[in-house]
Amino acid sequence: MTTSFDSLGLHPDLIQLLSDKGITSPSPVQEQTIPVIREGKDVLARSQTGTGKTLAYLLPLLETIDTNVKGTQKVILAPTQELAMQIVREAEVYGAYKGIKTLGLIGGAAIKRQIEKLKEHPEIVVGTPGRVRELIEVRKLKMHQVKTIVIDEADQVFQLGGAGDVNHILRSALRDRQLVFLSATVDEGTRRLAEREMKDFVSIGIDPEQMTASGLTHLYFVAGEREKIDMLRRVVRHFDPTKAIVFANNAETISEVEAKMNYMGISAAALYGDADKMTRTRVLNAFRDGQIKLLIASDVAARGLDIQDLPLVINFDPAFDSDHYVHRAGRTGRMGKTGTVVSIVGEKETFIMRKFARELGIELNERAMQGGEIKDKPAYSSNRPQRSFTKKGASSFGSASQGKPAVRTSSAKDREQSSNVPGPGRKNERERDRKNKGAPKWLKDKKKEQ
Structure with missing residues (x-):
């Protein structure tokens, strides 16, 4: 039985907006995440990139915004300016049914203009951790009414050095705020932060054994x-x-x-x-x-x-x-x-x-x-020769099926050196004679006997 957005309890106007965009049924991560976020629970969700993670958290955020409250209620953090602005555009499209205002706060943009826009009391703020922290510190972004903080691509936020900014932002929010982490990969650092900051969080993993999209x-x-x-x-x-x-x-x-x-x-x-x-x-x-x-x-x-x-x-x-x-x-x-x-x-x-x-x-x-x-x-292991090593560290090659070092047999080079035919063997003899030139007569005679 296919789950529908209607069965997830979304508003009909929001479902219509999704339909207008050609989205008629939720993806697996949306199906599992939307109800949990709507309930106000903390969430750590892992899903392959490109499976609809943005709407998985954005739709329930829009549904739980109280338009009678004046001020920012939801903060979304993203690792890059590009992703932050993509989220802003999505929020503006799907927030239209409730008249929800969204503001992007990214580094590199004019901070004075962002401060002016904050005076319009946007319900959703989307930004990069550094700029969001900066506006909190100058008391232009008020966090006392923020109910939910989302960190999109959480592992990348921390890899790019945003851990300190994230900690400061979390400290400035209410203690009972909802916290949502979403990412394609969840490393130990991300999981430890979730365990420290979240309360009885729900862990969601879509096809945990498959890290990339199936297609x-x-x-x-x-x-x-x-x-x-x-x-x-x-x-x-x-x-x-x-x-x-x-x-x-x-x-x-x-x-x-x-x-x-x-x-x-x-x-x-x-x-x-x-x-x-x-x-x-x-x-x-x-x-x-x-x-x-x-x-x-x-x-x-x-x-x-x-x-x-x-x-x-x-x-x-x-x-x-x-x-x-x-x-x-x-x-x-x-x-x-x-x-x-x-x-x-x-x-x-x-x-x-x-x-x-x-x-x-x-x-x-x-x-x-x-x-x-x-x-x-053919597969690597069945086609290419396997290398084995002697005690001296030299390598030799044999077939993958034999799994044994090749045995060295008498070669043309060996036979040349033992014959009177001019070639590399005679050249080596001349080289040895040259090196022996300064040796005592008794040593030369001894070498000849050998």
């Missing part, structure tokens, strides 16, 4: 360092996506990939973690509008991005760990759609792919590119 296909290609750019070009040409995000691990690589892709005739633009608001907005608008095919970005720059209908994510550099892989992969395959995640790795980095597959419980297969077509490759 994703995960592939990787092996390429040498000098071949990676060409492999990227071939991958893009093969899949021919309307748009794709390419992840790189440092600014130098981002700049190089952007320049070379444009040189090869594939439109690309770079997005750096320290980009100012105007540059970020310009690049993202061009990407969303289809003016550029590839967005080359770092993990920090891409946090919180919600690009509609993104079919492909490419890891030009492998993710730092499985959590980063989850967040990168979460840019595609959102809200039940399909998507592809491709990694380009060196021969010595293939172990990272096996590690991610094991930790995330996903199928992550190697593929080869031949003649512009993708070819299947």
